[in-house]
Amino acid sequence: MAIVVRHACLLDLDRRSVQAGELSIRGATIAAAGPRVEVADGDEVLDACGAVVMPGLVNGHTHLYSALATGMPPPAGAPHGLHEILDAVWWRLDRALDLPLCEISALIGGLEALHCGTTTVIDHHASPAAIDGSLDTIEAGLRIAGLRGILGYETTDRNGPDDCRAGLAENERYLRHCLARQNGWFAAMVGVHAAFTLSDASLAAVADLAARHQVGVHIHVAEDPCDDAICRQCYGAGVVDRLTRAGVFDLPSLLAHGTHLTRSDWDRLTDSAITLAHNPRSNMNNAVGYTPLGHVRRPVVLGTDGIGSDMLAELATAWYKSRDGGAGLSPDALVDMLAESARLAGRLLGVRLGTLVPGAAADLVVTDYVPTTPLDADNLAGHLIFGLGARHTRSVMVGGQWRLRDRSWTGGDESELRRRATTEARRLWDLMQAEPRP
Ligand SMILES: [Zn+2]
The missing domain is CATH 3.20.20.140 (Metal-dependent hydrolases)
Structure with a gap:
């Protein structure tokens, strides 16, 4: 079974390219990339709705x-x-x-x-x-x-x-x-x-x-x-x-x-x-x-x-x-x-990162950044600096596994983790206060 990302604006950092297309992910790597990829029965399909998809x-x-x-x-x-x-x-x-x-x-x-x-x-x-x-x-x-x-x-x-x-x-x-x-x-x-x-x-x-x-x-x-x-x-x-x-x-x-x-x-x-x-x-x-x-x-x-x-x-x-x-x-x-x-x-x-070519690691960022001005290889830098931001991160895949889906962490209860971190941060700050002054 593959995971297929459709209707994406594929932004490749390594090759500095932009193209409308699709990705197919099998296991931990990108299996296919191009204007159209095959979708088989049972494949998971994510519609990027024209938004930028780029390497992690x-x-x-x-x-x-x-x-x-x-x-x-x-x-x-x-x-x-x-x-x-x-x-x-x-x-x-x-x-x-x-x-x-x-x-x-x-x-x-x-x-x-x-x-x-x-x-x-x-x-x-x-x-x-x-x-x-x-x-x-x-x-x-x-x-x-x-x-x-x-x-x-x-x-x-x-x-x-x-x-x-x-x-x-x-x-x-x-x-x-x-x-x-x-x-x-x-x-x-x-x-x-x-x-x-x-x-x-x-x-x-x-x-x-x-x-x-x-x-x-x-x-x-x-x-x-x-x-x-x-x-x-x-x-x-x-x-x-x-x-x-x-x-x-x-x-x-x-x-x-x-x-x-x-x-x-x-x-x-x-x-x-x-x-x-x-x-x-x-x-x-x-x-x-x-x-x-x-x-x-x-x-x-x-x-x-x-x-x-x-x-x-x-x-x-x-x-x-x-x-x-x-x-x-x-x-x-x-x-x-x-x-x-x-x-x-x-x-x-020992893996290929930063690119969306077949064989590269399936480390992907699916954004909700649908460009409102033309986006191509020549002005990619302008969009990365002045347009795209962390706020556009919607779903993130690492090694072929979704780690964020629609901004939610897939690894557990994020709210509970944040509460635990706040308690631990207080403990750390108290330990620092107890340190002798230089
Ligand atoms: Zn440093």
Whole structure:
């Protein structure tokens, strides 16, 4: 039995194409796509009524642990700069996380992602009080929500050498687990917080772990000037030199932000194997500045850095900020970041994402966006930036299974889950309040 989506406006991000047509889904993949597909007796048929149907979106860099942070009490005082914000907010939050909080954060973060048409997340996790098994716990939450994930633990020395060893061990354990099963749903990268919180020996250890398993390192790089400044002050070399020496750029690593990498840094990185994750809303929220995307000669993916998983909101902000910052990027270049996020995740998971061709994963977003102006391959970017939004997400399929049907989660009682999450969020905030002030 197949699932057939009829009367759709098929929008393919990878091929940047738009066509009126139909899809047939068998099992976990798209079996046929075209102006008409066969419908057999017993097939489930969904009429898209002329609305856009597109591949599931991919969040190229996020922190699911921030899912319960919405509306939490502000930090005491007014932190200045990223380092103080991390100290006063995010490092207090991650220290308070236990495994149940990790799981509900991933579940709620995954659910919110589904409602925005996001079906895969590349996550960067930290929970210093509950490191061992935390990536399995994040996976469990995402699995209940119904998403795919690429996970890594933020290895760091900031909580001492034992925590660093535990972070490395968690990355290695989960990495081996993913490589052994290769199920197309979950994969691993070696997570690293940022160079300024790791010694040279620790950086070498994470790069060695990634190289041994032929995966990349997922790390924050030059998000704020403090990364380079602390590297120079404490380790006698700048962030790019340190990561170069460790071998991070020889790997297919994912660098989040790169906000303060210079033109000459990017010239050095042109022949590297890295991908940049651009997170414009987070950069604006932390007032760290605008990433010089015009200098980047490597693939760029789009991420939210923990501000939900609304990739179309992130795309629109990326566009406005590129205009405001005078980056001189085309709308198509920004949309390609969405496509690149899917390509990267697809490579890591071993499935084809971001496209609607036969053989691709059946990760679909059925919207209620029926264009009111002409829509074709030439102006697709204009519709994605100025027209289509998360509010248009109607039904979402991941791996051939409906996870949202007519805006309702198919995995259980969403209202009850939200009530449970609110109780857990209160518990998390209380734990944070009980933390000693820095
Ligand atoms: Zn981040």
